[in-house]
Amino acid sequence: MRNATELMVQYAAYHRDRRNITTHFIGIPLIVFAIGILLSRPEFAVGGRTLTPAWLVWGAATLWYLTRGNFVLGAAVSFVNFVLILLAHQVPAASTGAWLSWGVGVFVVGWILQFIGHYYEGRKPAFVDDLVGLLVGPMFVTGEFLFGLGWGKSLLDEIERRVGPTMLRDLAHP
Template identity: 65%
Template sequence: MRKANDLLVQYATYHRDRRNIATHFVGIPLIVFAVGVLLARPELGTGTLALTPAWIAWGLATLWYLTRGQLAVGIAVSLLNALLLALGHTLAGGSVAQWLGWGIGSFLLGWLIQFVGHYYEGRKPAFVDDLSGLLIGPMFVAAELLFAMGYCRQLLSDIERRAGPTVLRDLHSPA
């Protein structure tokens, strides 16, 4: 049960190029949105209180995020994920082709954007070495959003002290 600081530092070591971080602001939300679309079926119940696999996964992930020791980040990532899943659910009610088209299309586009970012980084995605990176990615984006808004300065300082500052990597030099 590692703490958010350690998880975010480990993830940040794979994400120091600002262009890579910027692609994560698009790619990761697209992937979470896609998961919301794809896991919106089947529904247990009807209407706004319908329970889906997406909401079960969200509940479990939220418990995990809220117990990592950074409550503001845990709340932020949980709210952002809930918004993306809710948006994804709105597209899951169409035909099977629409449901799969939106879900798979958004998923693949999100990963394509991620891999473009990692080209700039010169490193493979973090999840290749540790599957928990799939949960940490949305937390990283939420933390970066909080940092950009001036919140969680101590966490940002800890990440930069341990993982280094963000940079614009020279693409003509090896990583």
């Protein structure tokens, strides 16, 4: 079980170009939102509450995030994912066609943005080498947002010590 620092460092190694990180700030939330839409059906009752597969996946992911050894980061990414899943549950009130179109459409747009970012990076996405990267992506963009607010200086310093600072890769001379 790798801790948050190890996971963030490994993921950051694939994400040093600032344009790639920027596309991830949009693409990753879109993907989480789309997964929330697609998993918002079927609904079932448990203990008087209505649940969906999306909430079960959110609960399992939250447990995983909170056990990575950085409670603030785990709680922050869990909260962001909670909001995205909550918003995603507003879409299925429409027809099945609209639900499926929104879910698949937003998912595809999110991944297109990811691959555009990795063009700038000049490197394949992290999940290609480690599927855990699919869980680390939301944690990474949440961490980057928190770094921008001044939180987590020691974590940011450790990431940059191990994989270097962010930059803009020269596309003319890769």
